[in-house]
Amino acid sequence: MGMFDKPILVFQTDFTYKEGAVSAMYGVVKTVDRELEIFDGTHEIPQYDTWSASYRLLQSLPFWPKGTIYVSVVDPGVGTSRRACVAKTANGYYIVTPDNGALTHVKREFGITEVREIDETINRLQTTRGVAIFHGRDLFGYTAARLASGIITYEQVGPSYPVDEIVEHSVLEPEIEKGCARGIFEIDDPNFGNLWTNIPLERFREAGFSYGDMVHTRIFHGDVLAFEDNVLFHQSFGFAKKGCPMLYNNELMKIAMAVTQGSLSKEYGLEYGPEWIVELSKP
Amino acid sequence: MGMFDKPILVFQTDFTYKEGAVSAMYGVVKTVDRELEIFDGTHEIPQYDTWSASYRLLQSLPFWPKGTIYVSVVDPGVGTSRRACVAKTANGYYIVTPDNGALTHVKREFGITEVREIDETINRLQTTRGVAIFHGRDLFGYTAARLASGIITYEQVGPSYPVDEIVEHSVLEPEIEKGCARGIFEIDDPNFGNLWTNIPLERFREAGFSYGDMVHTRIFHGDVLAFEDNVLFHQSFGFAKKGCPMLYNNELMKIAMAVTQGSLSKEYGLEYGPEWIVELSKP
Amino acid sequence: MGMFDKPILVFQTDFTYKEGAVSAMYGVVKTVDRELEIFDGTHEIPQYDTWSASYRLLQSLPFWPKGTIYVSVVDPGVGTSRRACVAKTANGYYIVTPDNGALTHVKREFGITEVREIDETINRLQTTRGVAIFHGRDLFGYTAARLASGIITYEQVGPSYPVDEIVEHSVLEPEIEKGCARGIFEIDDPNFGNLWTNIPLERFREAGFSYGDMVHTRIFHGDVLAFEDNVLFHQSFGFAKKGCPMLYNNELMKIAMAVTQGSLSKEYGLEYGPEWIVELSKP
Numbered sequence: 001m002g003m004f005d006k007p008i009l010v011f012q013t014d015f016t017y018k019e020g021a022v023s024a025m026y027g028v029v030k031t032v033d034r035e036l037e038i039f040d041g042t043h044e045i046p047q048y049d050t051w052s053a054s055y056r057l058l059q060s061l062p063f064w065p066k067g068t069i070y071v072s073v074v075d076p077g078v079g080t081s082r083r084a085c086v087a088k089t090a091n092g093y094y095i096v097t098p099d100n101g102a103l104t105h106v107k108r109e110f111g112i113t114e115v116r117e118i119d120e121t122i123n124r125l126q127t128t129r130g131v132a133i134f135h136g137r138d139l140f141g142y143t144a145a146r147l148a149s150g151i152i153t154y155e156q157v158g159p160s161y162p163v164d165e166i167v168e169h170s171v172l173e174p175e176i177e178k179g180c181a182r183g184i185f186e187i188d189d190p191n192f193g194n195l196w197t198n199i200p201l202e203r204f205r206e207a208g209f210s211y212g213d214m215v216h217t218r219i220f221h222g223d224v225l226a227f228e229d230n231v232l233f234h235q236s237f238g239f240a241k242k243g244c245p246m247l248y249n250n251e252l253m254k255i256a257m258a259v260t261q262g263s264l265s266k267e268y269g270l271e272y273g274p275e276w277i278v279e280l281s282k283p
Numbered sequence: 284m285g286m287f288d289k290p291i292l293v294f295q296t297d298f299t300y301k302e303g304a305v306s307a308m309y310g311v312v313k314t315v316d317r318e319l320e321i322f323d324g325t326h327e328i329p330q331y332d333t334w335s336a337s338y339r340l341l342q343s344l345p346f347w348p349k350g351t352i353y354v355s356v357v358d359p360g361v362g363t364s365r366r367a368c369v370a371k372t373a374n375g376y377y378i379v380t381p382d383n384g385a386l387t388h389v390k391r392e393f394g395i396t397e398v399r400e401i402d403e404t405i406n407r408l409q410t411t412r413g414v415a416i417f418h419g420r421d422l423f424g425y426t427a428a429r430l431a432s433g434i435i436t437y438e439q440v441g442p443s444y445p446v447d448e449i450v451e452h453s454v455l456e457p458e459i460e461k462g463c464a465r466g467i468f469e470i471d472d473p474n475f476g477n478l479w480t481n482i483p484l485e486r487f488r489e490a491g492f493s494y495g496d497m498v499h500t501r502i503f504h505g506d507v508l509a510f511e512d513n514v515l516f517h518q519s520f521g522f523a524k525k526g527c528p529m530l531y532n533n534e535l536m537k538i539a540m541a542v543t544q545g546s547l548s549k550e551y552g553l554e555y556g557p558e559w560i561v562e563l564s565k566p
Numbered sequence: 567m568g569m570f571d572k573p574i575l576v577f578q579t580d581f582t583y584k585e586g587a588v589s590a591m592y593g594v595v596k597t598v599d600r601e602l603e604i605f606d607g608t609h610e611i612p613q614y615d616t617w618s619a620s621y622r623l624l625q626s627l628p629f630w631p632k633g634t635i636y637v638s639v640v641d642p643g644v645g646t647s648r649r650a651c652v653a654k655t656a657n658g659y660y661i662v663t664p665d666n667g668a669l670t671h672v673k674r675e676f677g678i679t680e681v682r683e684i685d686e687t688i689n690r691l692q693t694t695r696g697v698a699i700f701h702g703r704d705l706f707g708y709t710a711a712r713l714a715s716g717i718i719t720y721e722q723v724g725p726s727y728p729v730d731e732i733v734e735h736s737v738l739e740p741e742i743e744k745g746c747a748r749g750i751f752e753i754d755d756p757n758f759g760n761l762w763t764n765i766p767l768e769r770f771r772e773a774g775f776s777y778g779d780m781v782h783t784r785i786f787h788g789d790v791l792a793f794e795d796n797v798l799f800h801q802s803f804g805f806a807k808k809g810c811p812m813l814y815n816n817e818l819m820k821i822a823m824a825v826t827q828g829s830l831s832k833e834y835g836l837e838y839g840p841e842w843i844v845e846l847s848k849p
Contacts, residue, residue, distance in 0.1 A: 004317050010306060016610075016757040020625035023576060023607040024817070027629030030605075034570050034631060038605075039313075039321075041306040044299075047758065048827055059303035063310030063420070065317060076827060079802025130767065132801040134817040137629070191299040192330065201413065235415040236362025251307070251417040261331055261359060287600050293589060322596075322604075324589040327582075342586035346593030346703070348600060474582040475613065484696065518698040519645025534590070534700040544614055544642060 003035040007094070007148045010064060012041030012056055013073040013136055014048065025137040028125060032142065033149035041070065044190075048076040050101040051169055051273075055187045057095060058105035059252060066092035071136075071144045072102050079132035084118040084139055086147065086157045087166070094154070096144045098135070104169045112163050118143050119158030172274055174199045176207050181255070181280045185219075185272040193263025195270055196256040197278050201249045208282070211235050215247055217257070219270060220277040227268055230283045237261070247280070255280070286318040290377070290431045293347060295324030295339055296356040296419055297331065308420040311408060315425065316432035324353065327473075331359040333384035334452055334556075338470045340378060341388035342535060349375035354419075354427045355385050362415035367401040367422055369430065369440045370449070377437070379427045381418070387452045395446050401426050402441030455557055457482045459490050464538070464563045468502075468555040476546025478553055479539040480561050484532045491565070494518050498530055500540070502553060503560040510551055513566045520544070530563070538563070569601040573660070573714045576630060578607030578622055579639040579702055580614065591703040594691060598711035607636065610756075614642040616667040617735055617839075621753045623661060624671035625818060632658035637702075637710045638668050645698030650684040650705055652713065652723045653732070660720070662710045664701070670735045678729050684709050685724030738840055740765045742773050747821070747846045751785075751838040759829025761836055762822040763844050767815045774848070777801050781813055783823070785836060786843040793834055796849045803827070813846070821846070 053074040090111030174183035219227035240246035250256035373394030457466035502510035523529035533539035619640040656677030740749035785793035806812035816822035
């Protein structure tokens with residue numbers, strides 16, 4: 001079996017690259033099998049934020065070759081009783097992760113066909129027995145490497161458990177009718193300060209909105225009105241004036257909001273999460 | 284054709300690694316051709332700063348193997364009418380980039396022999412049609428991967444256009460005469476706080492300056508004198524006292540200025556750009 | 567000789583990834599030998615901090631395959647008379663680094679069997695002669711690549727010198743007796759704000775401490791008491807209450823201190839270094 005017969009490993013964590021943890025974790029993978037290819041997903045998930053971990057999987061996973069093994073380690077409960085698992089998605093990927101909500105979006109949008117709890121008695125780096133706080137290196141990375149390498153089969157990861165038992169965050173469904181769409185800011189682009197709603201472009205169009213329209217936009221933080229204005233909806237940033245808020249179709253075909261060459265989140269004090277309600281209507 | 288017959292892809296963007304965009308972009312490359320090798324140039328170009336993108340290409344490109352394909356995505360005009368192109372440099376590289384000034388320095392210093400506009404009707408990821416804001420993933424990365432893989436030839440990128448039409452930033456030439464050199468701070472080292480002029484070491488020496496000299500250094504921000512002192516010129520930082528400003532020969536054989544184990548830009552409030560004039564003379 | 571017969575190169579520096587330096591350095595490696603595999607250790611070592619460089623080698627090196635060449639470039643004395651060297655460790659690795667204290671921890675814990683000074687007349691990128699400030703690209707990376715590639719043998723790096731001459735930081739030994747352990751905060755986890763002592767778990771246990779114990783913890787900055795409280799000692803963060811300080815066994819089997827889902831160093835103003843004394847005793 002050549003190197004390209006073995007799946008790619010992509011890692012996302014909240015470790016950052018500031019110290020030696022990612023290096024140690026990748027070293028374990030290469031020690032299991034020198035031929036494995038490793039990529040950084042991101043190591044800058046906000047700390048302990050299993051919601052963001054879940055969303056980043058949704059954002060990136062489907063662009064990798066089928067069979068890719070995505071390792072996600074945002075693990076506030078490391079070393080406690082939360083399950084460590086490997087999930088198999090309906091669209092052909094594996095996700096190695098603590099079962100702590102990180103599978104929420106992938107389960108909803110792509111589907112998970114099978115999930116197995118990692119058997120720590122077998123699938124654990126033996127030289128670091130006694131360490132309970134670095135499962136990225138000792139358990140998740142190690143198991144992903146052995147799976148990618150063919151040392152273990154998927155069945156040998158450990159016992160399967162019902163897909164229904166996967167821990168999920170609650171997710172609000174968008175409400176869309178003629179001339180009106182209501183959703184939440186589901187995630188941000190932390191670099192550019194854009195905020196992404198959970199309203200799909202297609203349904204937004206069916207509700208009667210088109211590129212070039214001005215859209216009456218109200219944003220609530222709980223009950224408090226945090227933003228209200230008529231905002232241009234267009235296909236890319238360059239169609240709005242520099243410094244102006246605008247609505248656009250984001251990279252996942254959902255409605256998002258930005259300030260052209262500015263930062264919507266910083267300039268308007270807006271954030272994401274279930275309590276950030278977005279209402280879009282005809283002006 | 285083996286993996287090492289295919290050129291390396293190096294990516295630079297202003298995306299940062301904070302979220303899933305780089306991962307999605309690289310996933311597309313590996314989906315086009317599993318054998319392609321990908322490297323990070325940097326993903327921390329200042330946002331929308333096509334000048335810095337241009338300088339970073341100059342700084343890094345010539346150290347890679349001939350044939351390397353450098354993908355540069357600093358793209359404030361994404362989805363608008365700016366050209367998306369692949370340029371062929373006189374020293375043997377390809378650059379895939381929006382044609383928005385990012386080719387300025389490479390064109391001046393290495394030369395560009397040919398440039399082609401990417402034909403979006405062919406060289407575009409089909410599964411994301413409808414998305415206009417992520418050409419790094421959908422157009423530039425995808426086209427670079429197909430070119431590196433041999434799926435398309437350079438001619439099949441799209442129609443060529445005159446090299447003269449390449450968008451360029453205006454660049455000030457340094458003025459050097461006996462005992463005096465005048466230039467600009469052209470770029471910074473954002474980590475160490477050093478600032479790099481556009482004055483070549485060789486011409487500076489011809490003007491009569493040698494390692495060990497004290498150099499009368501005046502820095503203007505437009506008309507305002509921002510710094511004036513006699514400063515040691517030497518070959519490396521360790522020859523100056525810790526905390527002292529000094530002039531040195533930088534990694535591209537141009538005169539640069541630093542504070543030994545300090546940050547020149549922060550401590551003295553200096554920046555880079557055409558309005559930051561540096562005058563060096565005999566004291 | 568195939569690509570997997572050649573050792574992996576892992577790089578750690580204080581360059582950051584903000585500009586083109588890492589890219590140029592890696593480009594040189596791939597120009598020496600296209601087949602070489604490169605990994606990022608970290609490029610975020612605190613500037614000029616040779617102590618941290620030393621600790622990060624200890625933390626990460628032993629998890630990589632035997633034979634791996636680790637390149638460490640934290641080099642405040644670049645271009646001056648400090649030695650540039652390649653050390654061979656007793657546990658089977660090579661470290662390419664300025665000899666400025668970066669070998670301290672590896673020498674103490676793993677042992678160094680041989681060290682050679684890089685002969686700059688041979689093992690130096692020739693096209694950048696004249697540049698004295700970027701040995702990461704021109705000397706260390708280049709030499710590591712030639713060594714990994716088999717172009718030079720270890721003996722051809724340059725003349726060996728006595729291992730005793732390796733520059734070392736002074737390190738305080740922990741003092742442990744029945745019911746009491748005394749050490750220092752030796753390093754931090756800069757992301758999560760944890761602080762790691764130099765007290766080994768095994769000796770701490772022999773002194774009579776067990777998971778679940780409350781431990782009287784006093785931290786001094788020199789003579790000044792900076793922290794005093796009874797703190798839970800357990801195997802992972804999740805056993806302590808969120809927001810509470812706790813002691814745990816870290817990834818290198820040493821006692822460390824954290825705030826569960828918080829930042830110990832920020833919230834309590836604690837740092838690391840020889841003057842940060844930690845005293846642990848029975849309450």
